[in-house]
Amino acid sequence: MSGQEKLEKIIGKINRLPSLPDNIQKINQMIDSHHSTMDAIGRAIADDQTLSAQVLKLVNSGFYGLSSTVSSVTQAVVFLGLNVVRSLISTAWASSMIAKSFPGLYEHSLACSRTCYLLSKKLGIDEPEEVSTIGLLHDIGKVVLAEYLPEEFTAIQSLLKNKRIRFCDAERTVMGVAHSDVGRLLLQKWNLPQAAIDPIAEHHGFQPSSPHARQTAVLILADVIVRAEGFGWGGDNVMPELSSEVTGTLKLQPKDLRPLMDEIVDKMHDIQRYNGGNKA
Amino acid sequence: MKEISIDQANEGDVLALDLTAGSGAVILARGNVLSASVIARLKKMGMRQIFVKEQAPQGNSEATAMLFQLLEDRFTDTENNPFLQEMKSIVADHITNPA
Structure with missing residues (x-):
């Protein structure tokens, strides 16, 4: 299969990816219309028990650095x-x-978000x-990949095992594109703001002139630090690239x-280091 | 940090200071984890005393050794990136002295 054919096959499969559930789309519309009060939006979320449980779990997971426990959705809003709240x-x-x-990806993602x-x-972003x-x-x-492209996922894993x-x-070898490209397509489908899509799409191909370059640089550095420390599991044990363009954008030495990193590790007390399957 | 004789060095020990030759050239930078072959080579070179970081409590040694092995693996071929080298040495400290 040529590169172009591979890409078209992936895009064809992505077009069948799940849309955001109706209830979430409805709440997004309420937020976008600017006609609904915070209270009304809070109630619309609270009416959906699964969604409000997920929202509260996330808000209280250390995700936003809130020091006190948030117990109601309206309070979170x-x-x-x-x-x-829209994101x-x-x-x-x-x-x-x-x-x-797959095991460890949630811990890796949560660690990245806190970082x-x-x-x-700290860097004034x-x-x-x-x-x-x-x-x-x-x-x-x-x-x-893991859920909707099982053949490709298996091929990628066997490549990782041998090399x-x-x-x-x-x-890129198997599909011609990376998960960052796949993520872009999915998040576009979900109508997330460009400020969220660009950094995710560019986290394995930094674009210094992008309007969201500083956010992207923070994401790349966070990913590198979390992998360096070994929190969770991102699917491989090879450090990602950290270019001088990224560190330069953040004016870091x-x-x-x-x-x-000392402070970041302090915030990860509940997240385990990946230890190759051994019990720590 | 403690000073030990090279004969006391164990696999998994982490260098606390740069190891330098008489000329001042750095042979092995701080943060590097000693393997059995490196220890043997240092002995051959006539090294006597080295400074290593305090070792982790013995109970965890197997899991800790695995974490160091994974650390070495993922930082292979990163020697030319000063940021990644600094990171590696910080992570080694974090594994040795968990919060």
């Missing part, structure tokens, strides 16, 4: 603002998909809550890493 309800739904994909939040705060959402969703393309190669390079 007030705390976080409508923009964040949050899609994310809450997506996180249940991530948890079902994105902390790095954004706007909207740390949104960057945190991006961190949770950044590998959603791998979920698609020291990055997951994204194995994907190697000596800046230690205080950041």
Whole structure:
């Protein structure tokens, strides 16, 4: 199969990917119309027990760095603002998909999201809550792979077994595209904001001139740190690329890493290091 | 950090200071994890004393050794990236002294 044929096959399968559930689409419309009050939106979420349980679980998972426990959806809406809630309800739904994909990916994603939040705060990036959402969703393309492209997923895994190669390079060999590209297609389908899609689409191919380059750089650094520390499992044991363009965008020096990483590790007390299947 | 004789060095020990030759050139940078073959080579070179980080409690040694093995594996071929080298040494500290 040629590269183009492979790509068309993948896109054909992606067109059959799940849409956001109706209830989530309805709430997104309420938020976008600007005619609904926060209270009405909070109630619409609260009416859906599964969704509100997912939202509260996510809000209280250390995801947004909130220090007190949030016990009602309305409170979460007030705390976080409508923009964040809009991504949050899609994310809450997506996180249940991530948890079902392959072992360790949810822990990797959660660790990335916390790290994105902390790095954004420390490095003065706007909207740390949104960057945190991006961190949770950044590998959603791998979920698609595991769930909807089983043949390709198996081929990628056997490649990883036989060769020291990055997951994204194995994907490019097998499919012609990587999970970052697959993620872009899925999140476009879900109508997520461009500010969330760009960093996810570019986290294995940094574009310094992109309007969201700083957010993307934070995501890449977070992914690199979480993999360096070994929290969760992203599918391979090879460090991703960390280019001087990424560290330059964030104006970082190697000596800046230690205080950041010490603090990040403090926030991961509930997330295990991957230890090759051995019990720690 | 503690100073030990090379004969006391164990696989999995982490260098706390750069190991330098008489000329001042760095032979092995701090943060590197000693393997059996590296220890043998250092002995051959006539190294006597080295500075290593405090070892993790013995009870966890097997799991810790596995974490160090995975750390070495994933940082293969990253020697030219100063950020990744610094990261590797920080992670080695975090594995040795968990929060």
